[in-house]
Amino acid sequence: MYETNYHRASSIQEAVQMMGAAAEGKYVSGGMTLIPTMRLRLAAPSDLVDLRHITELKGIAVDGRSVRIGAAATHEEVATSAELGAVCPAVCDLAGHIGDPAVRHMGTIGGSIANNDPAADYPAAMLAVDAVIVTDRREIKAGDFFTDLFETALEEGEIITAVRFDAPAKAAYQKFANPASRYAMTGVFVARRNDGEVRVAVTGAGSNGVFRHQGLEAALSANWSPDAVANVAVDASDLLTDLHASAAYRANLVKVMTKRAVAAA
Amino acid sequence: MGVDGIGARVARKEDRRFLTGKGRYTDDMSVPGMKYAVFVRSPHAHATITGIDATAARAMPGVIDVLDGKQLLADGIGNLICGWMIHSKDGSPMKMGAWRPLADKTVRYVGDAVAIVVADSVAEARDAAEAVVVDYDLLPAVTDPLQTLADGEPQLHPEAPNNLIFDWELGDAAAVDRALAAAAHVTELKIYNNRLAPNPMEPRATLGIYDAGDDHYTCYTTSQNPHLARLVMSAFYNVAPENKLRVIAPDVGGGFGSKIYIYPEEIVCLWASKRTGVPVKWTCDRTEAFLTDAHGRDHVSTVKMAFDAGHRITALKVDTIANLGAYMSLFSSCVPTYLYATLLSGQYDIPAIHANVRTIYTNTVPVDAYRGAGRPEATYLLERTMETAARELGMSPAELRRTNFIRSFPHQTPVIMNYDAGDYEASLNAAMTAADWNGFAARKAEAEGRGMKRGIGMSCYIEACGLAPSAAVGSLGAGVGLWESAEVKVNMAGTIEVMTGSHSHGQGHETTFAQLVADRLGLPIDSINIVHGDTDKVQMGMGTYGSRSGAVGMSALAKALDKVEAKAKKIAAHLMEADESDVVIEDGALKVAGTDKSVPWFQMALAAYTAHNLPPGLEPGLKESAFYDPANFTFPAGCYICEVEIDPETGRTQIVQFVAADDFGNIINPMIVEGQVHGGLAQGIGQALLEGVRYDDSGQLLTASYLDYAMPRADDVPSFTVSTSNTPCPNNPLGVKGCGEAGAIGSPPALINAITDAIGNNQLTMPATPEKVWAAAQPAH
Amino acid sequence: MAKVTMTVNGRQVSGVCDDRTLLVHFIRENLGLTGTHVGCDTSQCGACVVHMDGQSVKSCSILAAQAASSAITTIEGLAQNGELHPVQAAFKAHHGLQCGFCTPGMVMTAVDMIRRHGSNLDEATVRFELEGNICRCTGYHNIVKAILGAAQEMGGARQAAE
Incomplete structure (x- = not known):
């Protein structure tokens, strides 16, 4: 790891100030991606501003079907939240399958979303439940937030403070894990609103990161059934081929995971 | 059998320190003035070094020095060597290219060491290593073993035209x-x-x-064989003469073969300690381990197996290309030859066998022995072929094997080995019963109802352990003898210290070796200490690999115990005024059989050292040593059965049961033996389902971390069903055979046989990743 | 450089280290507690697992500075008064370790697992929750047995105490 300067913020305001004073700073929350990346010398922030001790970023609140998850909520907290589990167990289930228990104790939803790893789980959920990403300065629709591989709409120094969404009527996440890293080789989050609108968000498979699949959404909006997936074409040309899987295989997984998610929802 | 004796499930003596964080591994060592090393490594698979400029690096904070290959050469440090001479079938010796501990002219794989940086901290050393400027002229690289022999391909070593190291054969080609x-x-x-x-x-x-006062070196290292490391570093690398070099392998966290070899880093750190005047510690990180630890396997073979009308095998013909990487590692030449082709008879009576093996260089990490070493390659080849033959012949896989089993012993195979004992049908029957083979059809039908494809596969393996009769391996090219030594020191008040040349890096020697002593002397196991891993403490040794510690290391201990008992009986007989032939040792005492005369063990020991009343002419003291050279290899064998369910939509394989029935001869500690089998099975499952080193065409390693190299995890493997049968080995005093590698040897073909059975397609390569299985399971177009 | 103060195994400790120093290196080198190991560079093997404020974490993926003011328990802090913790004892009884290198992380993960699941653990859950701990020696068979055994015993002991 290269030299860096660590700062611990106790408020959002202080964090923004610290970041403003840094040459090339980065926020760190759980650090479960950032610290290993720095360790491999693939990232070299001059300063780290630690958000983990900011009270305003914590907590999960559910009001009716309206959900607010603080950015510093750990995967473990999300996975085991009884309030959230009562209205949207799919998100709890997703969080409970990120990394491993030790990672879930540190990693946070805000950190995961801000990093926008193309194989991360949360971005799929955010897109599928049409979440709003709340920052210290504005609110961003999930559809506008995830812009490219490891890229988001966040501006310099902007801090995610929470995510908000209305719990869908039905939802589920199915992940086919990369046998080595256990990140999603393909993960599909399906969500169906009360009005029948269906969203299908895919992670791990796209060449450009998380995406929604219009064909699957149309088919499932018309017929909310695992069988509805069978005749949808998933175009492999936009999908990723890497050491672990071809685009054609991932295209198959998109359909299979979608079908299973619908069955599980 | 006593509570702590042979055959007892004794909990391990060494566990407490590991469980409480008190293990002492090499990286845990700290000595005054110690500094930290980081190696500058080649980022290219093949290149000429045109210049190294460390000026900036030397000026960085905390840096003690930066040293390179020219300085190493000037100080007379020698090349790394392969210690087993193989001759090609035309009689020419193998073509060994030079391997410099620090490359001075040419780098031949990504990770080849170029320079060492010594600094106050690892972080500072790494900062400085990045500032060392190495100029390279890039050369074309070759990584595909099938491509490397062709004309016009990049040449790695001038000594080896067409990258061919040797072209070797075994057996009767004409008969085949x-x-x-x-x-x-x-x-x-x-x-x-x-x-x-x-x-x-x-x-x-x-x-x-390096201790300048005594001109003496100490090397703490993660080694499976510290004495061998000392020998090689002294005799070949010219680091220091043996009497000026102490090698200590303290607690070692697993080896599986990869810690047999002497790598550049040990040599360079010792040399750097003398050059810099400070103790130098280097600890590999995981990426560096992928880049530099000797890899295993990497064979491509074609096989032809001939059958007569009665389905008896009449001949086996094998042609193998074995990729040895960029340089010849210490034992790399014997793995695809004498540890491989000699096992091609398997458990079967095959009248004629011929194997041709070509070993080749590529711009990849050197390849050497990895758990099983040659025997997994032989077993996979044979057992995949047997399963394929059974399908082609329309026979049950068990029947085809039964038809061809060797049934009388000793059995001379056409490929050198003389099997001493075995009962292959017993293992097969035990495995089939444990797996409920006959109930499979019903289970398959049930699985089909759930949309799953279920398959079952078996593998009957044999291996050769207890390496090895020294004269025999010497005649085949080995540069060393493969005996083992042990020393038993009875302390003045009767407790025991055993110094063994075997090395434990997970095998539990501190317990099993003590069990043998407890069994023989009737002493509590807590009064027995096993000392290993230090060339200053242990007289001599050849270390632990090839499942040799029981068959060879403990046999040496048994021989030393014979001498201790003989002398103890002399002393006790003298004390009791009895005839020594009437003295027996039991329950911690020496007794005159048939009488109530008895001398406690501790009292006899004290008498040996007070020397007030010893038989005339007998030396005081009680300490004996022995060297044991095995008379033959040992031949563990068994049958493994794997049952899988394949999810046809994703190609995901779930192992629903894995049964191992092994014949390891006599067993010292069943708990430890089972643990060895479990671990071997997981490694074999890893090979079959998950693991595979991948390079790109330019020689970059694509699988350089656990993000890309799939290690078996707890949810990849099932709980195992293991059992043993016993035909004692007639060739060593304990009747033991060895159990450390069997699991890794026997399991891959059982698993691939099961998957190919499930999907009805025999074309499948390891690792059988979900995508490969999914593709192979698609209906034929 | 940072001055870092934390509670380790019940004792308050301080040390000066680079801001870039990982918690695992602070524990091993500043405190001399070498039971916590480093087996990979990518936060996957789990040899470095310790407890921070009562929860399992990977000390190779946390800066010492991030852990300042927290309470850390390492493998050295588990046994009390010379008595092995029930999880340690179960690993010994079930032969859940061979070379011992992954063992500290395995044990710390297992203690945390039992804390969260109590005696309700089943084999599938244990195997799922061991995703972040790699062992190359045991094939996991006896590790799983040891964790299930310890969970039962600790559950039983808790019941007996109630």
């Missing part, structure tokens, strides 16, 4: 060709044995300490 021509059926197969990274969880580490 005659049998193939006359066969009622010939099964042909192409076999890939995937390249693996050993991945002991403790990365390699070394601490080199």
